[in-house]
Amino acid sequence: MVDSCGECIQCKRGVEQYCQKGASFTYNSTEQDKQTPTYGGYSDHVVVTENFVVHVPKNLDLCAAAPLLCAGVTTYSPLRYWGVKKGSRVGVVGLGGLGHMAVKLASAMGAVVTVFTTSESKKAAAKDLGAHHVVISKDPAEMKQAAGTLDVIIDTVGSSHDLQPYLNTLDVDGKLALVGMPETNHPPFDAKRMISMRQCVGGSNIAGMPETQELLNFCGEHNITATVEKINIDQINEAYERMLKSDVKYRFVIDIASLKQ
Amino acid sequence: MVDSCGECIQCKRGVEQYCQKGASFTYNSTEQDKQTPTYGGYSDHVVVTENFVVHVPKNLDLCAAAPLLCAGVTTYSPLRYWGVKKGSRVGVVGLGGLGHMAVKLASAMGAVVTVFTTSESKKAAAKDLGAHHVVISKDPAEMKQAAGTLDVIIDTVGSSHDLQPYLNTLDVDGKLALVGMPETNHPPFDAKRMISMRQCVGGSNIAGMPETQELLNFCGEHNITATVEKINIDQINEAYERMLKSDVKYRFVIDIASLKQ
Numbered sequence: 001m002v003d004s005c006g007e008c009i010q011c012k013r014g015v016e017q018y019c020q021k022g023a024s025f026t027y028n029s030t031e032q033d034k035q036t037p038t039y040g041g042y043s044d045h046v047v048v049t050e051n052f053v054v055h056v057p058k059n060l061d062l063c064a065a066a067p068l069l070c071a072g073v074t075t076y077s078p079l080r081y082w083g084v085k086k087g088s089r090v091g092v093v094g095l096g097g098l099g100h101m102a103v104k105l106a107s108a109m110g111a112v113v114t115v116f117t118t119s120e121s122k123k124a125a126a127k128d129l130g131a132h133h134v135v136i137s138k139d140p141a142e143m144k145q146a147a148g149t150l151d152v153i154i155d156t157v158g159s160s161h162d163l164q165p166y167l168n169t170l171d172v173d174g175k176l177a178l179v180g181m182p183e184t185n186h187p188p189f190d191a192k193r194m195i196s197m198r199q200c201v202g203g204s205n206i207a208g209m210p211e212t213q214e215l216l217n218f219c220g221e222h223n224i225t226a227t228v229e230k231i232n233i234d235q236i237n238e239a240y241e242r243m244l245k246s247d248v249k250y251r252f253v254i255d256i257a258s259l260k261q
Numbered sequence: 262m263v264d265s266c267g268e269c270i271q272c273k274r275g276v277e278q279y280c281q282k283g284a285s286f287t288y289n290s291t292e293q294d295k296q297t298p299t300y301g302g303y304s305d306h307v308v309v310t311e312n313f314v315v316h317v318p319k320n321l322d323l324c325a326a327a328p329l330l331c332a333g334v335t336t337y338s339p340l341r342y343w344g345v346k347k348g349s350r351v352g353v354v355g356l357g358g359l360g361h362m363a364v365k366l367a368s369a370m371g372a373v374v375t376v377f378t379t380s381e382s383k384k385a386a387a388k389d390l391g392a393h394h395v396v397i398s399k400d401p402a403e404m405k406q407a408a409g410t411l412d413v414i415i416d417t418v419g420s421s422h423d424l425q426p427y428l429n430t431l432d433v434d435g436k437l438a439l440v441g442m443p444e445t446n447h448p449p450f451d452a453k454r455m456i457s458m459r460q461c462v463g464g465s466n467i468a469g470m471p472e473t474q475e476l477l478n479f480c481g482e483h484n485i486t487a488t489v490e491k492i493n494i495d496q497i498n499e500a501y502e503r504m505l506k507s508d509v510k511y512r513f514v515i516d517i518a519s520l521k522q
Contacts, residue, residue, distance in 0.1 A: 010433055015433070015459075018433040018434075018457075018458060018459060081459070172271055172276070172279040173279075175461070178452055178455065178456055179456065181452070181453055181456060182452050182453070185449035185450065185451060185452050186449060186452055187449060188446035188447060188448060188449055189446065190446060191439055191442070191443050191446050191447055191464060192442055192443070193464075194439065194462075194463065194464035195439055195440065195442060195464030195465060195466050196279075196464070196466050197279060197464070197466075198276075198279060198342070198463065198464060198465050198466065199463060199464060200436070200461045200462060200463025200464070201455075201461060201462050201463070202455065202459065202460060202461025202462070203452065203454075203455035203456030203457070203458070203459060203460060203461070204456060204459050205456050205457050205458075205459065
């Protein structure tokens, strides 16, 4: 996010991503004139208004810190919004760019973290990132055992999927936060169960500027960055193909200096 | 609700309706032995454990106070859970037994109340109950005008229906609370909108005993009861037929003394 109107109630309370006039995003977006396209981060410099500049703690590697501004804030914000703290029981659905940050952040907040994944092969990786439990979501026995055990779930899956198996793992007052944008909607959920356990399903979109700085400070204190693979600009097509196959641990970061080599 | 285990974490924090072992409800339920059926409220006396007895403020008519223990708590609890206070913008979907209580209670909390109804004929009645605005939900122009204007919606409709028109009336951080139990689930909602405005859909089931007493005290202070039609037991079949046609303002209460007449 690189700009917003700065005057509406959402901007004034520091949630510029929910600007009533529409925030300007880094790419696939326009400046506040609603005409001039924004050209993204594939540049060696970018000019933004001062309110949209953040301080990156000096102990963090800049390359590995880059995805904190996207995958980091996107998972940090709902964890905070839903009150995750020491001892909270947090589930993370999907272990990609967003999911791996959710695990690191929730774990650093003192939560007990359960990762849901379809791949047996990701069990060890999830634990390396700080997960306490890993549940294979295709295994009905494992899912049944997890029923009613969680307070907050961060669902990072970016395509339409059945939320019910995950809702079933929430306890009374449990919240499921969607952070992946699906092209088509998710199937209906069990309203009776939601009512009888006072649960909810919500969404969350990146973070505002104050919370983005808060996340960076939190990462500085806990020495957290994304786990990244740095590539040069000429590797971008290969990286794109690998990304489509989920073959990346866990974010590609392009060294833009390589543009000039 | 007439009993619960009393020992689980939910009972200990006073939300006995979410008892991990299952609460005992007044009817269509069993006692805590999970065998003995409960016989409902169609009696001139009922024996319950002392923790499930509440004090009805003396200024409230007992007949009109009776539905507070169901429609009252069912709507009061989500209003409190989602932080409704003076100036909150509250929507109420459906103007029946539950809906009319939601209007009275939200209005007494100082909220600005919008009622959604399909019937033009209910406009005046909604305003009499304390609603500030009435929106005809079948009218696309009225629904469009209401877009993004609400903080909390209490959806009292007890059958499957499209939530999206109501979700569209929520502002950033808006919450929609389902309190009507549908036989089949509601159609899918727009996940992208939910994410881009940090909204959520949740459920809520009656209230625990401390909050039930709180509701009764609140009603005593604000002199609120349900709007009821008192009937004798021999009118019950006629009342049932009228209820099926939504022809009741807004709850029938049976005078059980009439059993002995």
